[in-house]
Amino acid sequence: MNAFLSIVFSLAIVASSSASPLRVVATTPDLGSLAREIGGDDIDLTVLARPGDDPHFLDAKPSFIRLMSRADVYIETGLDLEVGWAPLLLQGARNARVMPGNPGHIDASTVIDPMEVPTGPVDRSMGDVHPTGNPHYLLDPRAGRAVAGLLRDRFSALRPDRAQAFRERFADFSRRLDEAEARWDARLAPHRGAKLLGDHNLWVYFADRFGLEMAGYLEPKPGVPPTTRHLQHIIELISRERVRAIIVSPYFDQRHADFVARNTGVRIVPLAHQPGSRPSSDGYIGMIDHNVEALASALDGAK
Amino acid sequence: MHFNLHFVRRSLAAAAAILIADSAGTHAQQADGRPSSINLIDTSVNVLIAAGGSSAENHELQELQGGGHDPNRNGFTLQGVELSFSGVVDPYFTAEAHIVFTEEDVELEEAFVTSTALPHGLELKAGYYLTEFGRINPSHPHTWHWLDQPIIASRLLGGDGLRSAGARVAWLMPTPWFSQIYVGIQNADNESAISFLGEGHHHGEEHADHDHHATHEEEDDHAHAMDIESTVAGRPRIDRDPRNLDEFLYSARWENSFDLSEQSTMLFGLSALYGPNASSDDGETFIYGADLTLKWRPADHRRGYPFIVWQSEIMSRDYKAGAVSIPHDDHVHDFPGETIRDWGFYSQLVWGFAPRWETGLRVEYATGNDAGVEERDHDPLRADRLRISPMIAFRPSEFSRVRLQYNYDDADFLDDKVHTVWAGLEVLFGKHPAHKF
Structure with missing residues (x-):
């Protein structure tokens, strides 16, 4: 104000x-x-x-x-x-x-x-x-x-x-x-081809840039909240496709991601959809810094 | 404004043709090879249907539910099917047209042109449009949180909302906060202008006749009893042909908005109307109102939820009826000059408590002074009324909504308190709407 x-x-x-x-x-x-x-x-x-x-x-x-x-x-x-x-x-x-x-x-x-x-x-x-x-x-x-x-x-x-x-x-x-970009490429190079899951269809450009793959989304359709049946399908997909992390954005309810994580052991990675939307994600470069680092550390640990 | 069935068929065919043309689109190829399309016209259809059950009978419900698109009977009501067209005309104008279909007829809801290129924060609107008085009157029924129109708005501004052909200028002032003034002039004899020269128009079955409740010992003085058309409070209706500048409806509104914090916004408005009425050659009506809207939405909302909106309007009408003498049978009836005053308010609180879910409470009150011919206690358009309406709504998506509403009605013209439950379904297909504040 x-x-x-x-x-x-x-x-x-x-x-x-x-x-x-x-x-x-x-x-x-x-x-x-x-x-x-x-x-x-x-x-x-x-x-x-x-x-x-x-x-x-x-x-x-x-x-x-x-x-x-x-x-x-x-x-x-x-x-x-x-x-x-x-x-x-x-x-x-x-x-x-x-x-x-x-x-x-x-x-x-x-x-x-x-x-x-x-x-x-x-x-x-x-x-x-x-x-x-x-x-x-x-x-x-x-x-x-x-x-x-x-x-x-x-x-x-x-x-x-x-x-x-x-x-x-x-x-x-x-x-x-x-x-x-040189820094980000180096950081994510070991994880090329890693399969990820998103809450909403936010991450396709990011994944494309860094050679990652979006295997699916918690939302059955964009803007449509997850159903139990869809989450069940997602849980199967995670083990079948060896999905390694779930990316969550600040403005989505994390309950569904938590439920899937509990049932599969897959990690949840909170990323910033906008500069400043997560702690230490200020500025445009800072936002991607935060996203690359958060994702890379999660994937390091999920090897 | 409504039309016969022949016109309905023709307009439906025209609308279908436009919709088909629209869906086909017009595609061009940009220089860099990316396809582009030219937006000529945006179309959408909004359907509102309701079902309800009440402790009151249908003729009483029609007196209680004064809005032209209110659910008003036991069983199903097709509240309206609105066909909307909008588009950019050229670099200087945009235009909109809204046509509403009900079970029996078709009416033009609005059709107007708005300027986009005037300097100094000015905007001109011309055509047939809902007068910018308060918050409810200029908005279409499908944007309301409740299934029915506030009582006081139906009484003073008409069941279909006050609208007429005319023009207005809005000025966005160079103040450090949002401040806008509207000044307009419209014909005062549109049928919706019931407080002015309009005759009124009811959807579906005619509203129960006022005579039903008229006290018959007063028969001699009663316009109905004399077989003359009546206007407000049973006053006889005079033919008055608008030809001078003082025979138009003038409107003014001043609205201001402040962001109270990053989470909350306030909008405050004052509105006024002035124009001739049909009671006598010098009858005139003033309507004035104030509205306050407060909206809260936290920074970490999900798809717009949670939120709280508190909206209230108060409005009052001074219907200045002039003295008239009407010959009837063998003698002359004298009606004195008098001011018939009606006022009321509604206040509503809506809480979006979880994504897609909203609940709310609306409280309304309307009353008036004891002037006029018809006894106020027996006049459904003037008697004291209290209505309390809790509501819950679920929005499966941005394009559909299911609502459940309960109305508790305490009206002086009915013997018993009335309990009514309405369920409503609304869908919108077509162009994604932009949501007004």
Whole structure:
């Protein structure tokens, strides 16, 4: 609240001009963290979802409409992740700068290759379907780099006088990400091909990047809570497929994972779906650091 | 606004054609080879059905359940099938149309255009739309937590919600908090504008006639008894042709919102309506209301649960009836100038206690002054009423909902307290809805 208010007040005081920081609204903390990496002090950043929030389910709070009405840049994950609330903010904001088609409207998914785009017909008997692909791509550092590049380009187009700074920050971020990726690759190399289970279908991009395999999910269908019969099936699957860990995210009830773990002895690994959603997972690189380390230590022990 | 069956068939055929066109989509290939599609129109269908049993008979239930889409009989009620279309028109406008089908007829619920590109936080809306008064009136029945409309809203704003053709401007003010003002002008003679020049319209069976309860010793002065159409409180209805600027319905609303903490948000609004009424050539009506909504949702929610929403509205109507003299048989009946006042409130608390589960309690009260022709105690639209409604709801997914609601009714115009249980099923298919705060 206080952070919000101070941003709100400072926005009200700072008059709009090209010299003032870009007012950036990001829907989720991962996008916010990337925007901060590239924008530095040249942006005034507000992130709508809190780290622990399930980004599918957010309130279209009137204060968000107010923030959007003053924003120069709006960044969304896209692929229907924010479909339950963002359209009302965009409509309510009546701010052409952030409407689709303008440089201030950034759909980050336009620079990544979506996975799990359905090839056949889909309908809602299949649960929460995302017809344009799985929206949890930022858990893969390759996507993080691509989105950071997009932010650099858009910020530069909107503040050409600061383009040099955006380029430098991107170069710095990219270098740190290179180092981190080398570290992560080394850490997970011994576990290539390991089969994992997830609670919700969040981890397919992460698994793809590090050569892991998602053997199944506790949810029988995306967004549909587990049934006893499905958990029974999962318990069989774990022994049949030699699944080595269950990845759990902060906004899912861990009861089901606990039940499966008790019945199979498989380890539960709490990972961060957003920067800051687990202890010591702050920042975009910090989030993946946390995830790689937590998973690798669990798999080390599960040999 | 409702149509005959021929129109129903034609509109169904048109709707089907649009739905088919929509599902086919329009696909293009982007430069980088990724398929893209152009969103021309979003469609959805919402179906609300209810079943209930009551200690009251059907004609009494229809007096108690004043909302146009309330379940109102023992047995099954098709509350409504809403067909919604929305889309982006061009860089300057979006548009929506909502058509509601009931068992007997079809009505246009709303059809309007909203601007998206006006400067200075301004937004223009024009068309046929629900007046932005309070929280319940501008929202569609399927967004409500309870199966029926609050009593005081049905009384003052009409069973179908106050709506009419017109235009309004909303201004999102440059304040350090969310603050928005709406100012609008609409026709005052739409049938839904029962407190103004509207004649009212009832779904399904006609509501039990007021005469049923009228005290017959007063027959001579009673508009019904004189075989004249009546308006509020049994006052005779005058033909009044809107032609001047003061013959329109004016609306204003001011709403403010604050985030009290990271977990809780408050929305506070004041609304007002002013327009002519059908009691006399100079009759005028003021309606004013206040609403307060508090919402709490912790940072570690799961799929939006748990949450608590407390929403309350209070509203009051001053129906200023002018003096009129009506010739009937051999003599002239004089009706004095007077102010007929009605007011009431509802307050409802909803607790989403576990993922997909919600429970709540709503308390309502409505009353008025003893003006008018018809005795208030016998007028279902004016008598003192108390209603208490606990509710429990289960949402299998975002697109379906099952509800169970109990209504305890204490109404002055009925001899006995009434106990009713409603069960409701709601489904939505089509475009994923965005949920308003």
